Amino acid sequence: MADGLKRLPVHECFHSWQGEGVHLGRSAYFIRLFGCPVHCPWCDSAGTWHPDHVPDEVARQSAVELADQALASGAEFVVVTGGEPAIHDLSLLTEEIAKRGMGRHLETSGAFEIRGDFDWITLSPKWQKLPLEENLAKTSEFKLIVEDEQSIAKWVQELGDYVSKASTVWLHPEWSQRANSAVLESITRWVKEKGDPYRAGYQMHKLFNADVLDPNSRKSAPLGGDEAKGY
Template sequence: MLPVHEQFYSFQGEGTHAGRAAYFIRTFGCPVHCPWCDSAGTWHPDYIPDRINRIAEEELAAAAAASKAEFVIVTGGEPSIHNLQPLVAALHQAGLKAHLETSGAFPIQGEFDWVTLSPKRWKLPLSENLSKADEFKIIVDSPGVIEEYTQPLNAKERPVWLHPEWSQRENGEVLNAITDWVKAHGAPYRAGWQMHKPYKADFLDPNSAQVAPLGGDPNKGY
């Protein structure tokens, strides 16, 4: 059984599979604690609910299959602090592809069909996970982090998405840094955006959890 913060049907708003119908399973727990985390309800003590649901993997797979989603995204928090092998096996048994969104800082358990790795400076990815990634997502909260994060990736032909950190989405310095980097380097770098947020797509599903402020800090917004 897995501790689950929320499960809901929406579309993938980021990366290579953006715009595709997806079922999300968001687990509880994360030791990384990014100060701008947009899922702080999975770990921040002020926003974790009093009751945490633990749900059997087969039940999660059945709910995902019933949605008719194109694939399932396992995210967090940091999902890889849990053993995800039983969940992936249940999803595959139900005929669903399993995608993972992870910082890469913990061993990945489970044969995922797609891995999005988003490195964080507070706990860097394991070298073994860099080779497992199908795409990378860098959260740009200041211009200097692009070079900091891209140097060790050895991305080659795999996409490297540069996303403005959500509280900085109107910061011209951050946006210009992404634009300049993509223009100067070309592939595999791509400018990214969290497309589901202006749509507010996730909240159309009543099973989506109440949103917490970025990093658990109301001053940063939502």
């Protein structure tokens, strides 16, 4: 099989807009790949790995097919996400996307070697499997998930200069805690006291139901912070 025709396991592909981070609000084509060994108990894309939510069939598509679909969508750039997309070799996919003149963004936990040429990397570290130092060094923006009042300080201590000297660090309430006043206040206090590079973040696309407006998107399967399901 020709290199460009080697197939990746795909959970869903859809056209929406980026709901988080520096590129918030921009038209984006999302390629959500299947598989994740990290298994966060609050995962909001559990259909990519959790046995209670995995679809009966997992489609496989070539880098050429995926890049053609992205271009045809009219989106400004492509976001490769998961699951954990970096468990796959993404070199051919990024090569094909680049040939079509589109930006190549990655959303990753940073815990696995990144194979592929990306011009933007969003790293959201997870305690279940900490990021590789080589990935911390090339991160474009960090997204820290705030599960409780101690989360921010714990991550800042763990990541050290990589996060304190980053250009942008987003502080996102874990979605099942989005109405928890203690969690929200911890984010507000940190931003007010520390300033840059810290910013309060949110998953804005969920307020708009933006992703579900594309018929190719799948219904989300959030675990909602249930520790018993994070296996």
